[in-house]
Amino acid sequence: MITGEQKPIDEIREMIAPYKRILALGCGSCVAECASGGEKETAMLASLLRMAAKIKGEDVIIEEQTIDRQCVKEFVIQLDETIGRYDAVLSLGCGAGVQAVSAMFPEIPVIPALNTEFLGETKDQGIWVESCLGCGDCMLYHFGGICPLARCSKQILNGPCGGSIDGKCEVNPDIECAWQLIIDRLSKFGNLDRIENIYPPKDWSKKQGGGPRKIVREDQQK
Amino acid sequence: MKNISRLKDVLERGEFAVTGECGPPKGADPEIILEKAELLRGNVDALNVTDNQTAIVRMSSMVACGLLKTAGLDPVLQMVVRDRNRIALQSDILGASALGIRNVLCLSGDHQIFGNQPEALGVFDLDSIQFVQTVKTMRDEGTILGGDVLNKPPEVFIGAAANPFADPMDFRVIRLAKKIKAGADFIQTQCIYNLERFESWMAMARERGLTEKTFILGGVTPIKSAGMAKYMKNKVPGMDVPDEIIKRMEGVPKDKQREEGIRICVETIQRLKEIPGVKGVHIMAIEWEEAVGEIAERAGLLPRPVFNGK
Numbered sequence: 001m002i003t004g005e006q007k008p009i010d011e012i013r014e015m016i017a018p019y020k021r022i023l024a025l026g027c028g029s030c031v032a033e034c035a036s037g038g039e040k041e042t043a044m045l046a047s048l049l050r051m052a053a054k055i056k057g058e059d060v061i062i063e064e065q066t067i068d069r070q071c072v073k074e075f076v077i078q079l080d081e082t083i084g085r086y087d088a089v090l091s092l093g094c095g096a097g098v099q100a101v102s103a104m105f106p107e108i109p110v111i112p113a114l115n116t117e118f119l120g121e122t123k124d125q126g127i128w129v130e131s132c133l134g135c136g137d138c139m140l141y142h143f144g145g146i147c148p149l150a151r152c153s154k155q156i157l158n159g160p161c162g163g164s165i166d167g168k169c170e171v172n173p174d175i176e177c178a179w180q181l182i183i184d185r186l187s188k189f190g191n192l193d194r195i196e197n198i199y200p201p202k203d204w205s206k207k208q209g210g211g212p213r214k215i216v217r218e219d220q221q222k
Numbered sequence: 223m224k225n226i227s228r229l230k231d232v233l234e235r236g237e238f239a240v241t242g243e244c245g246p247p248k249g250a251d252p253e254i255i256l257e258k259a260e261l262l263r264g265n266v267d268a269l270n271v272t273d274n275q276t277a278i279v280r281m282s283s284m285v286a287c288g289l290l291k292t293a294g295l296d297p298v299l300q301m302v303v304r305d306r307n308r309i310a311l312q313s314d315i316l317g318a319s320a321l322g323i324r325n326v327l328c329l330s331g332d333h334q335i336f337g338n339q340p341e342a343l344g345v346f347d348l349d350s351i352q353f354v355q356t357v358k359t360m361r362d363e364g365t366i367l368g369g370d371v372l373n374k375p376p377e378v379f380i381g382a383a384a385n386p387f388a389d390p391m392d393f394r395v396i397r398l399a400k401k402i403k404a405g406a407d408f409i410q411t412q413c414i415y416n417l418e419r420f421e422s423w424m425a426m427a428r429e430r431g432l433t434e435k436t437f438i439l440g441g442v443t444p445i446k447s448a449g450m451a452k453y454m455k456n457k458v459p460g461m462d463v464p465d466e467i468i469k470r471m472e473g474v475p476k477d478k479q480r481e482e483g484i485r486i487c488v489e490t491i492q493r494l495k496e497i498p499g500v501k502g503v504h505i506m507a508i509e510w511e512e513a514v515g516e517i518a519e520r521a522g523l524l525p526r527p528v529f530n531g532k
Contacts, residue, residue: 154304154330154344158351158400160393161330162385162412163459170459171333183393196396198404201308201352201367 001030001121002094003128004037004114006045012090013052015111019088020059024049024113025079025101026066027093034128037092037114039066045092045113062090070097076104083108119150136206136213142194144185149202151178157199227324227379228296228529229268232502233408233437237527238495239502241298241410241439242266242514246281255286259295261511265518267526268296268325270410270504274305277337284314288321298381299323302331307347308356312366315357319376327381327410328353332459351397351404354382358405382406384438386423387416387462395426401436408437410504413454415486416462417493424497433499440494441504444513445483448472484517491521 006012016022024046032038046064053060065082069075070093079101083089088109091098095116102110118130133150139157140147149155153171160179163170167180186192207213232239242262247254255271262269271290273283287297299318301311318326330350334342348356356367357380364375382401386394401409414420420440427433445451448471455463467486474482487505494500503523507513518524 153333154349155346156330156349158349158397160388160390160397161350161460162383162388163333164389165460166389171335177389180390183390196400198351198355198400201348201356204347 001033001119002096002116003034003118003120003130004031004094004116006036006041006092007113007115009048009052012045012111012113013049016049016088016090019086019109021061021086022049022063022088022090023079023083023086024062024064024090025070025092026064027070027091027097028066028068029071031092031094031097031114032066033122035126037094042066042092045090049090070094071100073100073104076101079105134207135202135204137203142199143182144189144191144194146178146181146185148178148182151176151181157202158195225322225324225377227268229298229325230379230407231529232267232527235527238523239268239437239439240266240518240523240526241268241270241502241504242511243270243272243504243506243508244511245272245275245508246283246286248278248280250281252289255281255289256293258511259290259293262514263295264526265515265524266505267502267529268298270298270300270327270506273300273302273329273331274337275300275332277304277332277334277339277342279338284318284321284323287318287323291322296325297323298325298327300327300329301353302329303346303348303350303353304331304334304344305342307345308367311348311353312356312360315360315376315378316372319378324377325379325381326357327383328357328406329383350382351400354380354401354406355404362405379407380405381408381410383412384409385412385460386414386420387412388460394423395430395432398427399430399432402432406436408439408501410439411441412460413441413443413506414490414494415467416464417490419462421497424499428499437501438499439502439504440491440497440500441506442487442490442494443506443508444487444510444517445471445479446510447476447479447483450483480513484513484520487517488520491517491523495521 024042026039026042027037042064046062050062067075067078083105090111090113091101092113098110098112119132119134120128120130123129130150148157152159153169164177167177169175169177244258271283271286274280283300287299290297328350334344361375364372384398451463451468451471454461471479471482491503494503505514
């Protein structure tokens with residue numbers, strides 16, 4: 001999933017300050033799973049903002065609504081009837097959601113309420129970790145299912161570096177050394193020989209070679 | 223002096239090599255690095271110039287190497303992959319060779335979070351092993367990544383670092399083998415305080431025939447104080463400082479600790495000289511360059527051999 005965290009309330013208040021009628025727009029997908037922009041979080045943020053406005057005596061209307069996905073046109077279109085009532089949207093979607101809503105309704109400013117973070121997994125209750133860089137050329141097979149690009153602090157393809165101590169990363173002892181995990185995992189399946197060879201430089205053109213990426217699937221088009 | 227590596231010359235003649243290190247200044251004054259280098263002249267065969275070490279902004283390593291080269295010294299250009307992508311790295315290798323710099327040490331680099339620019343983007347486009355391989359291909363095949371042909375290949379003696387003290391222990395020698403396979407002509411190790419662990423790493427290296435394929439220089443750093451020993455043990459990533467070293471430093475009064483640090487360093491070098499496969503020593507006297515002459519003298523490393531400069 002795409003993870004995100006809510007921006008500090010003061011930063012949000014500063015961004016919405018010029019507007020009088022605001023729609024706090026939640027997203028029911030990834031950011032709901034990581035408890036930052038789903039229906040519940042949207043309701044909480046909206047009421048917090050209303051309270052803050054009330055205390056300061058500001059004359060603002062803040063209403064909330066959550067759609068299933070802000071990044072897919074078919075869902076964003078649901079806002080067609082209501083959006084005219086507002087002079088700004090405060091989106092609790094990821095960066096893609098914010099931009100998809102703005103693209104569909106170009107007349108209204110869409111303000112991000114979240115900092116979009118990474119492609120990751122829910123590790124435990126309240127814990128999310130980065131596990132994929134979206135590099136466009138998956139190498140997990142070679143590394144025993146552990147991605148050194150997303151999980152090694154120095155993105156080393158021929159690791160581990162000299163800072164791996166007791167299975168932890170030199171950058172922060174809370175970080176597991178991806179290379180320790182890779183070696184453990186490959187040993188377990190008898191594939192350690194895979195990393196005796198030098199892994200060549202990464203082909204980053206699959207990630208950024210053509211500028212912003214686009215997938216076109218003719219079989220999916222009408 | 224001809225433009226060949228003095229370090230390579232010394233090692234290939236089978237002499238026990240000595241390298242030193244000096245860090246470029248946090249400023250634009252060329253005199254500072256030249257003064258530091260003068261303290262090392264005659265005491266070492268070549269001297270490493272660090273590349274924004276610990277991710278702190280300093281004068282460019284390449285330019286500092288150029289200054290030392292002009293002063294008649296043999297610099298080892300340290301280059302980290304943290305700050306440059308493959309375009310810049312390859313370009314700088316060509317530039318270094320053009321300046322007459324004949325040694326390069328290819329490193330990952332300390333992570334940017336440790337320095338004074340923690341907000342910087344870490345590049346890490348190549349890793350250190352890929353970088354070694356790239357430089358080797360440039361030099362030996364005359365081609366860059368992707369296959370384009372150079373009109374004149376760079377002439378550099380290629381080095382890499384090794385940390386025998388990091389984990390996983392068994393994998394340390396495999397990684398050394400990868401660095402050698404990639405093209406490392408010489409290896410400089412992390413500072414050695416735990417000689418037992420270093421000896422067992424060397425034994426594994428010999429078993430795999432690695433000491434026949436590269437020149438291994440053992441790294442040493444004289445300790446100035448008990449506080450510094452504790453700091454290195456606890457705060458410096460990948461450093462193995464055994465408790466007996468700390469106890470030894472603590473066991474002498476403060477004003478004698480520098481002398482004790484030098485004594486430990488000299489003893490370490492003497493033991494390194496006895497280990498089969500160790501071809502030299504890399505003395506990293508951090509901000510203590512004046513100690514190198516004394517250490518080299520007492521460890522029986524002086525005078526340095528006369529440069530053949532064929």
